[in-house]
Amino acid sequence: MKIALSAAETSGDLIASSLVVALKLNEPNCMIDGLAGDKMIKAGCHRLWHMNEVNVMGLSEVLRKLPSILKLRKRISKHYLANKPDVFIGVDSPDFNFKLERILKKNGIKTIHLISPSIWAWRSNRIKKIKQSTDLILCLFPFEVDFYRMHNQKAIFVGHPLAETLKPRKDYQSNNNVLLMPGSRESEIKSLLPELLKAAKLMKDENPDLIFNISLANNQQLDWVTKSIDGIEIGVSVGDAHAKISNSDLVIVASGTAALEVGLLAVPMVVVYKLSYISYQIASRLLHTSEVSLPNKILGSNIVPELIQENANGKNISDHAMKLLESDNTKLIRELGRIHKLLKLQSSTKSVDAIIDFVNEK
Structure with a gap:
């Protein structure tokens, strides 16, 4: 069995690596x-092209690299039209992968997209x-399948791979730790961090025992973040989010x-997000869901506070955060625990089963 994979960004690489491991276990002789x-x-995927050729963040970076990205996509489609796989699987990165899938599907190659x-x-x-x-479509969330069925698109809920490695913590003892996670992209960090720092100062004034940390997804904005917190007692670390989350109130x-x-x-949280004025005006007109954050969408109710755009300001963030810190969150934690139960389906194994069944369909 010949399987072609395309992951164009970090999140796709992580999910696709678990898929490669599961494929190799189930089909030891498959070529990936x-x-x-x-x-x-x-994990065992033979690299024909490296993700770094296309993995860029920020509008200016994308525009600068667009010609080479388009050339790469053309090379990939040309290669697989000449060397047809049994199935082509695009992992995340819809803007990059759907175009590839469309070209290959028109030429009789079976296509799967992982992550709606x-x-x-x-x-x-x-x-x-x-x-x-x-x-x-292999869907990570159950509500996605309902949408695709309405439009007669074949889709299967396979669960979320993160649910295989993350689960609700047990026997946690409060330690006054508060974790700030301002996002992974430059635009997110630069719009959110100033408000998070304002909130941290207000919260510290209210409760001097609070300990603040920032966990960054990568070190691309580390210098800017470090300069931004100059004079404020906040620890900064990179790539240790899961450990830091588990150790926070x-x-x-x-x-x-x-x-x-x-x-x-299953850790109490306040969800925040800000876009540029123009981006928000466009996005808000296209949005058709009452829940913005994934925890609320999965549970179907506003179980955690969502502070979006002008509501994501230091004072508002501080007020909501302190309310949670001063509350008995037993019910909230129990509700958040349902997310793990809903998403834990042995995602990689279920994905492999769906892929093999699909490839073998006549």
Whole structure:
């Protein structure tokens, strides 16, 4: 069995690496190659192109690298049209991968997309391009399958791979630790961190015993963050989010996958997010869900506070955070624990079963 994979960013590399391991266990003789990151390569995927050729953040960086990204996508499609795999699997990165899938599908190659874009939340008209691009969507969340079924797109809920490694903590003892997670992208960090620092100062004034830490996803903005907190007693670390979350009374976190990680560990949180004025005006008109954060969407209710745009200011963040710190959060923690139960399905194994069944379909 020949399997082609395409992961164009860090999150895709992580999820695809688990998939490679599971595929190798189930089909030891399968050949797996494609656009890969370091984790995929280590897991046993043969690298034809490296993810770093396309993995960029920020509008200016994308625009600068766009010609080379388009050339790379053309090279990939040309390669697989000449060397047809049994299935092509695009992992995340919908803007990059759906176009590839569409070209290959038109030429008779079976296509799968792993990780649905947030089509359930905004830009639902993308369903037309998705149906043209992929034969099967492997969904990480149960509510996504309901959306695709309404549009006659084949989709399977496989659970979330993070639920295999993260679970609600037990026997936690309060230690006054508060964790700040301002996101992974430059635009997120630079819009949110100033408000998080204001909130930390206000919270510290109210309770001097509080201990603040910042956990960054990568070191790309480390220097800027370090300069920004000059004079404020806050620890800064990189790449240790899960340990830091587990050791905190409360996490103030940017909306996205990080909020899901906090939810899987069942730690009280305040979810924050800010876009530029123009981006927010556009996004708010396209949004069609009442829950913005993944924990609230999965549970179907506003179980954790969501502070978006102008509401994500230092005073507001501080007020909501202190309310949680001073409350009995037993019920909240119990509700957050349901996220793990809902998403733990042995995601990689279930994905492999779906892939093999699909490849063997006549």
